[in-house]
Amino acid sequence: MIRLIDTGCLSLQTFEGREVPEYAILSHRWEADEISLQELQGNLNQHKAGWQKLRQFCQYAESKGHRFVWMDTCCIDKTSSAELSEAINSMFKWYRRAKVCYACLCDVPARGDLSATEWTKKFKSSEWFTRGWTLQELLASRELIFLPPTWEGEIGTRASLSQEVKEVTGIPKEPLSRGWSLQDGFGAPRFTVAQIMSWASARRTTRTEDTAYSLMGLFHINMPLLYGEGLNAFIRLQLEIMSKYDDNICIWAVIGRLTDL
Template sequence: MRLLRTDKLKLVEFQGQDIPPYAILSHTWGEEEVTFEDVLLGHAKSRKGYQKVAGACSQAIRDGFEYIWIDTCCIDKSSSAELSEAINSMFRWYGDAEVCYAFLSDVEDDEDPWTWSSTFRTSRWFTRGWTLQELIAPGVVYFYSAGWKEIGSRDTLLNLIVSITKISPDYFETGDLSQFSAAQKMSWAANRETTRPEDNAYCLLGLFDINLPLLYGEGGRAFQRLQEEILLQTEDDSLFAHNHQDCCSPAGRRNQLRR
C-alpha cells in the first residue's frame, strides 16, 4: 500500500503489517486531479486539484496523522496489476483507515445541512458509485465543505444521511454487511452513477466481499460476472429481486442479465 506523507507530499510504500495509522480521503473527481506522476515529478502544485490534496493533508496533520491515502495520487494507474489490486482492496483500505474525510466540493461553507434547500442534501458525492463504499466501510467519517469547513460526522448527521441515501440505519449501528440481503445492498446503489460502465460492478466488490479481475472494455458484462460470483459464494437469490437496471448509471440501467 502506498501512502502520502502529509507534511512533505511524498509517497511511501508499505508492506503487510508495517502500514502505519493513516487518514483517507473520499471525494468526487474534478478537473486536473493530482496524479501519481504529478507527485513523483513535483508537478502537484500546478494542478487544480492540488488545493483539495493540500486541504486533506492539513486536516490530517491537525488530527495527528503522518500519512493519508488519496486515490488520485496513491495509485500508479499506468500499472494494470496495481490498479486491479487497489480496486479489489479499496473497501478494506477504507475500513482500516483511522478516519475518512469526505470532501464535498459542491457544499457551501457554514450552511445548515438539515435545511431542505441545503447543498449538502443535493451534493454530487451522494450520487456516485464509488462513494457508497467510502461512506459505509470506514469506522469514522467526517464531512467537509468546499472550504474545508467541518459539516459534521457520519454519526451526528446519521438521520439525514439515511434520508438521503436510503441505507438502512441498522447497518450503521452494527457495521455487519452479512445481515443484509444482496437485494438490500444492491438497492443502496440505486441511482448512483459511475463514469465507466464496468465500474458499476467494480465499485460494489467490497460490499459483497468479492474479488474480480478488472477487464475495462467489457461494459455490462462486468456486472454479470459480479452476479455470477455472488451466486457462487451464497445461496441468496434475492440478488435477482433488485434488477441492476435500477442501479448505478444510465448504462447500468439496461438489463445486465440479458445474454
C-alpha cells in the same frame, strides 16, 4: 502493498502487510485537474486544482494528528493494469483499515453559511451521494467525517447525520451509526443482496465497468478487472454473488439493475 503520503512533506512511502501505519483516507468526487501518481512523484503541473486539494487534505489531516494519508487520485499507479486491479480489489479494505475517512463535499457550504433548512437541503442534494464509488466509502469507513470545500471545521459525521443520509440513500441508520458489517455477530446476513443493490441503483460511474467494480468490496468479492468488457462486468459480479450468497432475491435485483444501466 499500499502507498501513503507523508502529510509533512507530501512524499510517497510504500508499506506492506503489518508494516502499514495509521492513516486517514479521503473520500471525494473527482473534479477537473486531479493529479496522478506521476505528477505527485515529479512535482509536476503544480498549477492544477488537484494539488490544492491534496495540500488542503494533508494540512487538515496533519492538524488532526495524522502523519500519513491516502488519496485515490495519486496513490495508485493507474498506468499499471496489474496495480490498478489490485488496488480496486483492495479498496474496501483500505477504507476499512483507515483510522478515519474525511469526505470533502465540494458543493456543500459550512453550516453557518445557510439556514438549517437550506443547509440540510444542500447537503442532501450533494453530488457525492450520486457517485458509485462513494457508496463503498460511506459504508466501509470505521469513522466518516464530512467537511466543506473550505476545509474549515466539520459539517458533521456519518453518525450525527445518519437521518439525513438515510433519507438520501435509503440505507438504514444502524450501519451509518455503528459501521458496516454484512453479517451480524452470529454470522447471519444483516441485509439482503437486493437491499444493497437498491442502495446503489441511483448511483452512477464514469466507466460502465465501475458500476460493478465499485460494489465488490461490499459483497467481499474479488474479481479481475477487464476494462472494455462493458456490461459483462456486472454479469460477472452477478455470478460471483450467486455462488457466494444463498439469496434468490439477488438474481432479480441484479437483473433489474442491469436493465437500468
